[in-house]
Amino acid sequence: MSEHTPDARPAETFDEVEDALLSRWPETKLEPSLDRIRAFTELLGEPQRSFRVVHLTGTNGKTSTSRMIETLLRSLDLRTGRFTSPHLERMSERISIDGEPLDDEGFVRAFNDVAAFTHLVDADQEHPLSFFETIVGMAYAAFADAPVDVAVVEVGMGGSWDATNVADADVAVVLPIAVDHAKYLGDTPAVIAHEKAGIIKPGSFAILAEQTPDVAAVLLERAVEVGATVAREGMEFGVVSRVPAIGGQVVSLQGLHARYDEIFLPLYGAHQAQNAAVALAAVEAFGSGAPLDEDLVRAAFAEVTSPGRLEVIRRSPTILLDAAHNPHGAEATARALEDSFNFSPLIGVMGVMGDKDADGVLAAFEPHVEHLICTQNSSDRSMTAAELGRAAVEVFGEDRVTVVAGLAEAIDRAAALAEAGQAFGDALGAGAVLVTGSVVTVGEARTMLTGRRA
Known part of the structure; x- marks a missing residue:
């Protein structure tokens, strides 16, 4: 021992x-x-x-x-x-x-x-x-x-x-x-x-x-x-x-x-x-x-503050962080997105843990996310980006899913898509990025985007 x-x-x-x-x-x-x-x-x-x-x-x-x-x-x-x-x-x-x-x-x-x-x-x-x-x-x-x-x-x-x-x-x-x-x-x-x-x-x-x-x-x-x-x-x-x-x-x-x-x-x-x-x-x-x-x-x-809970961490484009990691949490976040924001398009960046109900989380966000970038975090418990991508295609369809294993690159790609809103038929400047799926994913994204601690 x-x-x-x-x-x-x-x-x-x-x-x-x-x-x-x-x-x-x-x-x-x-x-x-x-x-x-x-x-x-x-x-x-x-x-x-x-x-x-x-x-x-x-x-x-x-x-x-x-x-x-x-x-x-x-x-x-x-x-x-x-x-x-x-x-x-x-x-x-x-x-x-x-x-x-x-x-x-x-x-x-x-x-x-x-x-x-x-x-x-x-x-x-x-x-x-x-x-x-x-x-x-x-x-x-x-x-x-x-x-x-x-x-x-x-x-x-x-x-x-x-x-x-x-x-x-x-x-x-x-x-x-x-x-x-x-x-x-x-x-x-x-x-x-x-x-x-x-x-x-x-x-x-x-x-x-x-x-x-x-x-x-x-x-x-x-x-x-x-x-x-x-x-x-x-x-x-x-x-x-x-x-x-x-x-x-x-x-x-x-x-x-x-x-x-x-x-x-x-x-x-x-x-x-x-x-x-x-x-x-x-x-x-x-x-x-x-x-x-x-x-x-x-x-x-x-x-009151609650870092990583529908937290606006950056503007131009807006980047939101939310630690939803199960269907119940994802559904609450999805309702809040509908209720409190008017982003178009909303680009998702998602990395989930391998032991979580990824299908349920994907289903909760699908009506609200125009395009999803599947990624992974640094934890050895993380589902691979490729595996999440396969699950996401079943929910979103192939043309709405991109797989980018590196989290930093995934966020960059999402920000570019959000800024190019007219590609989705939307006005410039209305797009946003939601990083979600796991506390670890959101924590790592927060550190990358701010260089400071919660």
Whole structure:
């Protein structure tokens, strides 16, 4: 087992930490047990018990909603930690304190603070700690050390067996559940819901986004079983109205304790308005039971960012980045494109992971994308551009698909097509590029296009 564990000496650089973490089990490998992470956090002194927790699960929307919740909590003068995954460009994005990712020095320090304990766990368990378990331990220890008042924690995969679930949430947030990670979680939303419901703990407050009836039944059964208080989107809270606006949308939200009108949200799509309603309800549930100050709510939402989620990263032509990587997410993005933009032509650049439902993602975007360039990212899990191209031809037709393996060249080709709008019978200057299909693809594109980090 020792050949799979990193060197015990302290890391000196970010690259050394990244290397040590990546030498462990990948986060795509799940062994359903909390034994290792429990042993790890016990050795660390149970850091997750030293702050309150808002815990989020669901198929899509977790990172955007986490960022909204954190921004609202910070507006209440609370010190926050935020743990999200996967990262877009840089591993340290996963652990944020006071709204900012750990810098390189802080990330190295967080790793070195726990590194010696990883080897004790490795030696004592059937399997060594995974990458994800290790970085969860790092996050919880860093939050306790800060110290934070509240941590906003996004599950990695599922719920019950997710390493983050050694923390007991004050507020458990369940975003819409659809099928993803079917190999590990199950092939129907209701089966997946049983796993995700595990973050709802005794005495907690469960904030449930709108769900299909079979999923809602599973979540409500769990809430009753553990004595959790429940609030449901569309019943106890929700979106009253939304109007697309330049740079985002203006929404009115019904919270648990008050209605909040004329809130500018600088994110696109009905799904982000729903995420905002969920975030607002979660923060109200976390609080004292009184309505939040409307001006604070308005100011907090106006500050929200969510990199790689229908993010306009460049103009002339417009280039949008969106990390949709399953059919449910792609459909939400497609609706937002229709709702908030008027690009013609829209040229797609897509790179997907080999274990994802590429056909479903392609089908969701087909009505909205004039021409698709199939590419791949640098991950060894990436579907090849040629394989994606073959699948795309079945959905788009041969004349609407181009295969370009290199991501940078694919984006360049797409930009040229978008600028040459008249070739598709459209006016010059109306074209745009959408880079999508995977968080990794979008993260790599973001780094290429900006040269800066999220």
